[in-house]
Amino acid sequence: xxxxxxxxxxxxxxxxxxxxxxxxxxxxxxxxxxxxxxxxxxxxxxxxxxxxxxxxxxxxxxxxxxxxxxxxxxxxxxxxxxxxxxxxxxxxxxxxxxxxxxxxxxxxxxxxxxxxxxxxxxxxxxxxxxxxxxxxxxxxxxxxxxxxxxxxxxxxxxxxxxxxxxxxxxxxxxxxxxxxxxxxxxxxxxxxxxxxxxxxxxxxxxxxxxxxxxxxxxxxxxxxxxxxxxxxxxxxxxxxxxxxxxxxxxxxxxxxxx
Ligand SMILES: [Zn+2]
Numbered sequence: 476x477x478x479x480x481x482x483x484x485x486x487x488x489x490x491x492x493x494x495x496x497x498x499x500x501x502x503x504x505x506x507x508x509x510x511x512x513x514x515x516x517x518x519x520x521x522x523x524x525x526x527x528x529x530x531x532x533x534x535x536x537x538x539x540x541x542x543x544x545x546x547x548x549x550x551x552x553x554x555x556x557x558x559x560x561x562x563x564x565x566x567x568x569x570x571x572x573x574x575x576x577x578x579x580x581x582x583x584x585x586x587x588x589x590x591x592x593x594x595x596x597x598x599x600x601x602x603x604x605x606x607x608x609x610x611x612x613x614x615x616x617x618x619x620x621x622x623x624x625x626x627x628x629x630x631x632x633x634x635x636x637x638x639x640x641x642x643x644x645x646x647x648x649x650x651x652x653x654x655x656x657x658x659x660x661x662x663x664x665x666x667x668x669x670x671x672x673x674x675x676x677x678x679x680x681x682x683x684x685x686x687x688x689x690x691x692x693x694x695x696x697x698x699x700x701x702x703x704x705x706x707x708x709x710x711x712x713x714x715x716x717x718x719x720x721x722x723x724x725x726x727x728x729x730x731x732x733x
Contacts, residue, residue, distance in 0.1 A: 476504045480512065487515035491538070492545075495521045496719045499530040502537035516540035522547070524719060525628050529650045546626055552587030552600040555623075558616040564606075565613055565620040573621060574599065579641060579731075580697075581607055582627065603630045605643075631724040636700040637667025639731050644721050646693045648686075655682045661690075662706075664725035669701055672723075674708045683707065 479501065491498065498519060505512060519534055520543045531542045546555040546564050553573050555564035566573040571590050575583035585604045589597055606623040613622050625645065633641045644661060653659075657674040671690065673683040683705045691698060 476501060476508075477510070480505065480510050483515070484511075484513045487513055489515060489517045490520060491516060492520040492522060494523050494719070495526045495530045495534075496524060498534055498538075502534045505537050506533070512538065514539050518543050520545050525626065525632070525645055525721075527646070527648070527650075529648070546604075548602060548604075550587075550589065550595075550597055550600060550602075551592040552589040552597050552602065553585055558613060558618065560615040561613060561622075563610070563613065563622040563624050564626060565616075565618060565622050568620060575606075575609055576601070578605070582641070582643075583607070583609065584630070585626075604628070605630065605633070628722075629720075630728040632720060632722050633724065633728060634661060634663055634669055634694070634698065634701060634722060635666040635726055635728070635731050636697060638700070639666065640697050640700075641728070641731055642694050642698045642701065644694065646690060646721065648689050648693060652682070652685045652689045656686060658708075659683075659686060659721075660723050661721060662723045662725070666726060666731070667700065667702060668704070670704050670706045672706045672708050680705065680707070 498521065516538050518540050519538050522545045526544055535542050544557050544562055544564060547553070552571050553566060554570040555566040557563065558565055569590070572588040574586040576586050577583055582605050585602045585606060587600050587602060605627045606625065607627060608623060610622045612619045627643050627645050632644055634644055635641055655676050657676055659671060659673045662670040662672055671683065671687050673686065675682055687703055687705060
């Protein structure tokens with residue numbers, strides 16, 4: 476981390492781009508260790524994962540620049556992001572045509588036809604990404620683009636109750652519950668049941684219990700029907716440098732959505 480801080484202060488980049496988890500972890504380190512960043516940033520672009528308000532606030536506070544949300548994919552079917560005034564994702568019509576396939580509980584799957592992928596054009600490509608309310612046009616900047624406040628995640632980022640209802644696991648957690656927790660993931664292979672896998676710095680189970688309570692608060696009321704089991708993961712690490720997903724979903728979600 477200190478090497479990154481040194482390189483940033485030497486190189487003075489105007490923009491940084493990365494996964495929210497990673498940049499939030501970096502920002503947390505800078506804040507905790509009271510390190511100085513050179514104040515060079517004009518913007519921080521977050522890609523690839525759900526973004527929580529606490530991450531955005533932490534990153535903006537430490538990096539001293541606005542966070543820009545960005546949604547896209549290597550298949551180049553849909554691209555979206557905030558405008559100069561608002562954080563809502565504006566789907567860029569010059570880049571691709573975005574359509575919305577209604578699923579249960581007002582969720583929509585994003586379906587894209589890209590205009591810039593000449594090597595392998597994709598028509599009505601089902602992205603597996605989910606969002607809820609779509610607005611026609613941005614009321615703040617006036618662009619006539621479809622917008623949505625949040626991407627709720629991928630199909631596999633949801634949990635399923637015993638009666639087949641899907642539960643969004645976009646968790647606006649009170650992040651104080653994560654103080655002694657190194658990492659967590661929800662694992663599901665049977666509808667109605669989920670494991671809360673927790674990596675903690677301390678042995679006591681109360682931190683995991685508090686986290687579970689907070690997860691249940693965030694996923695209420697539908698998530699109340701789920702039966703959870705807490706599993707302490709000890710030193711076993713499954714986390715990698717790649718995208719982090721809150722849910723390790725083993726069920727075929729398309730069976731539950733249509
Ligand atoms: Zn706008």
